[in-house]
Amino acid sequence: MNSLFPKLAVQGIRKNGRIYLPYILTCVGMVMMYYIVSYLTYSKSVYQMNGGRDIQMILSWGTGVIAVFAVIFLFYTNSFIIRRRKKEFGLYNILGMGKKNIAVILVWETLIIFLISVGAGLGLGIAFSKLSELVTAKILADEAVFGFTVERQAVKSSVILFAIAFALILLNSLRQIHISKPIELLRSENTGEKPPKARMLLAVLGIVLLAGAYYLSCTIEEPMAALSVFFIAVIMVIAATYILFTVGSVSLCRVLKKNKKYYYKTEHFVSVSSMAYRMKRNGASLASICILSTMVLVMISSTLCLYAGKEDTLHKRYPRDIVIQTYSADGKYTEPVHSAAQKVLEDNAMSPQNLLYYQYLPVAGMLDGSVISFDREEAVLDYGKIKQLFFLTIDEYNRLMDKNETIADDEIIIYATKTDYKYDELTIDGFGTMKIKKQADEFISNGEESSTALSSIFVFVSDMKKIDEIDSFQKKMYGENASILEDYYGFDLDCGEEAEIRVTKDIEKKISSLESKDKAFPNVSIEGLAEKKQSFYSMFGGLFFLGILLSIVFIFAAVLIMYYKQITEGYEDAERFEIMQKVGMTKREIRRSINSQILTVFFAPLLMAGLHIGFAFPILAKLLKLFGLFNTPLLIGVTAGAFAVFAVFYALVYKITSRSYYRIVSK
Secondary structure, eight states: OHHHHHHHHHHHHHTHHHHHHHHHHHHHHHHOOOHHHHHHHHHHHHHTTTHHHHHHHHHHHHHHHHHHHHHHHHHHHHHHHOOOOOOOOHHHHHHHHOOHHHHHHHHHHHHHHHHHHHHHHHHHHHHHHHHHHHHHHHTTOOOOOOOOOOHHHHHHHHHHHHHHHHHHHHHHHHHHHHOHHHHHEEEEEOOOOOOOOHHHHHHHHHHHHHHHHHHHHHHHHHHHHHHHHHHHHHHHHHHHHHHHHHHHHHHHHHHHHHHHHHHSSSHHHHHHHHHHHHHHHHHHHHHHHHHHHHHHHHHHHHHHHHHHHHHHHHHHHHHSSEEEEOOOOOHHHHHHHHHHHHHHHTTTOOOOOOEEEEEEEEEEEEETEEEEOOHHHHHHHHHHGGGEEEEEEEHHHHHHOOOOOOOOOTTTEEEEEESOOOOSSSEEEETEEEEEEESSOOOOOHHHHEEEEEESEEEEEEEHHHHHHHHHHHHHHHHHGOOEEEEEEEEOSSSSSHHHHHEEEHHHHHHHHHHOOOOOOOOOOEEEEEHHHHHHHHHHHHHHHHHHHHHHHHHHHHHHHHHHHHHHHHHHHHHHHHHHTTTOOOOHHHHHHHHHHHHHHHHHHHHHHHHHHHHHHHHHHHHTTTTTOOOOOHHHHHHHHHHHHHHHHHHHHHHHHHHHHHHHTTT
């Protein structure tokens, strides 16, 4: 008797191959993807690459995302299988098999699928791990280490994760069998769904949530505020999508039924009746497809845009090949630093090009309307209002921009980045108010405003005396956390990257000797574009690589939901179409009815995903500014292209899955 249960389990999987095979393949794919990401996270060869540590940090986020998503998604898709198998289990129960025996069969089935999924998934993951390492090396412009390795930690974490996932799936299946009566199990596929109560209230709630999320996305102005609001908006959109698709399915069926000219046609009658029969489940499936489609579009468009615009972003962050920042404006320190850099260049037979030097005071403050407050406690409460201010003299502005502007002592000229300043004055709380004579159209970037997530405002004041007054005030307010006047000295070099890195290191040594001779010597920061380039590329490359991997996972999920939607609906509708054929319905009319049903709901998730991505565009653009990407036309082009490609893929998948539905109902 004991050998009977494994045989029944194998037989159950084999006879239901049409529903189990895609599920097993998806489980295998999930295990494979999780192992590959874990492998790259733990790989010593990746760690030794230039920028390898940065990309491993980013990929470590991916392991967490895939882990959570895999558990939730496999739990969700297994519900399709259990719904299909309930009739079979009910028959076992009526024939004398107890629920404990059915539970044993489920344990064996889960164990078999777990072993196949983990075994095949790890096998494919290990096989493709070297390829993923080569792709990573290509992204980092490095070379992969020769040899093939298996990361034990990645294997261990993969087995543990999916053991937990399958254990939860098994417990849920056992729960459903335990609480169901034999007659309920037999009739599970033939039980229609009741429309949700308080439909109007739910519809209003869904519209309010969606409108609120869209409003947040379109009205948010600050990149830092966008970061804090983004996840709230995402939750609102997900909730609204599920509510509106569920309520919308019910309302659509009622409207179509009331339209007698539409409803009482052969190709529409069966399709509308079938949708009404499973309206809530139909809405949930469509909502899931819509959310996953939106996630794919957001992931691909944002990470691809960052990767495609990495060169532009790099040069915004490092506007000169070598930048030396001295945290003092005192000439007795800044002049030796400049001289040290000049000496190194002379020793290497080089001369600075596009020389850029000026002094400024960087101060962070809370901007509320036109009032800046240097209050740290307020900043903690509302991080989105923090602004980075850069104070320079008008003489520096005229020299750098080749202008001839003049301003009074109580006047300023400003230049805002990552934000729009709409007021005609600027007040420093406790210090005074300054009138804005004009807003500059441009200013030479110092790279610092691109490196921070905060939006920035360059403030050009009348003279150095004014800056000293502001400096004294901010020191009084911030105490030991006060900012320091800085000296910026940057230039380009006409040489290769290796020579540039060598010069950067020589300057660092030269300035280190100055610091060692004088304990009072201020801190000096030396950054070289060539030296920082690798870690910069690794971050953007890691985000792009992670975006591809997560998009593949989400696409797997969307395709599987589409497939199971068609399969489960096909089995449910088969008897109805059989009856309709007996009363004269032809194969051609069946196909027309299927096309009617598919086309009625086909465009809804795709169109809603397009609507979501359209309204999400403003907040995405703000978030990308945090990474230094200001190229809005690039983001528009990439997003539009991603949507077009995904729409073609979506149509292709739906066409393929609809054939499975037709084969089932036409038999």
